[in-house]
Amino acid sequence: MDSRYDNALLGILQSEGNIEKFIEVMFGFLMRRTDFFFEYQPGKKLGFPKGIALKMVLKAFDKYDTFFKEYQEKHLLAQVAEDDSDDKEKPTNKPKAEKSETIETKPKPSTTIDSNDSIMTDQSKPSSSEVRPDAPSGEDSTKCETGSEKKVIRVAPGTLFKREENGERLYEAEPDCYNGARRDNFSWSQKHREIDIQVKIPEHIKSSKQLTVKIEKKHIRICENGVAQPIIDSNLSMDIKTETAQWSFEVDEHLLTISLDKVREYWWDSAFEDEEKINVQEIDCSQPIHELDEEAQGKIAQLLFDQQQKRKGLPTSEEQRIQDILKRAWNKDDSPFKGQPFDPNSFKVETSGQLPPNQP
DSSP: OOOTTHHHHHHHHHHHOSHHHHHHHHHHHHHHHSSTTOBOOTTOOSSBOTTHHHHHHHHHHHHHHHHHHHHHHHHHHHHHHHHHHHHOSSOOOSOGGGGSTTTOOOOOOOOOEEOOSSOSTTBOOOOSOOOOTTSOOSOOEEEEOTTSSOEEEEEETTEEEEEOTTOOEEEEEOGGGTTSEEOSSEEEEEOSSEEEEEEEOOTTOOSGGGEEEEEETTEEEEEETTOSSOSEEEEBSSOBOGGGOEEEEETTTTEEEEEEEBSSOOOOSOSBTTSOOOOGGGSOOOOOGGGSOHHHHHHHHHHHHHHHHHHTTOOOHHHHHHHHHHHHHHTSTTOTTTTSOOOGGGBOOOTTSOOOBOOO
């Protein structure tokens, strides 16, 4: 990862005093000096289609959250290896780094993004993935760690998981082909609602103006201007939303990144129709909470609240609702409890709505 701006950013962080204010400075700069918060209007060159700016922020967060978890895992395995070596009578000449090489991800330095000047159907968008050309191909493989109870298994191109003794799967992702695959001239990754495709561009191409990118509902064509042979010219496996399609050219990495929203929220077994298919039964099908609809997020928030209340010995949201009903009826004229202090322990509150009295 690029550290060229660390001193400048550290100076801002020290001046502001905390991360929250630092983030506000960054977004304030984007508001004052860029078109980040402008909503794109037909015929104009400023702004992004509705929702795209927020998606860029969430995508960047997911990217570095994944990198951080991989960093933690790498150092955890290194510590396990060190502890194991201390228990052995004879030292080993085997490098400790081999303990964690099966899941280690080394992100490349950040790249310069050369994007289109105008925002259209194929508007530029900063990429949230970085390709690792030196990574192994998408063939299935299995490797066990010596000195550890963990096993790392590649179950599908772009997806790794560690199987603990209890059988629980813990996923590790390669960002450029997460839930997807790495091919000869491109790689692709996907989430529940979106898919990203990274295409290798010839090194002699130094600007997006040398490229023609055409994104249709079920077809993508990428070609160098003046060259008959296209770089990519294939039908997509399923339909995408052309109105939110974005692309950007990373000059330093010679990569063109295309970000697409799916029309139907299905898991794709390939990016293109003429591509080898992956096994969608073996990918990570979990979905981040922020990608769920408001109703689903509300239900999850209520479940988490109820679990916390139970741990504290306090009533859940449903139990509290029933207690509120009882409290309102406590002093009614026909109530046998009228005039007495309200005591919720006089009843056993059940979430089914039945309120049987406590048994002596």
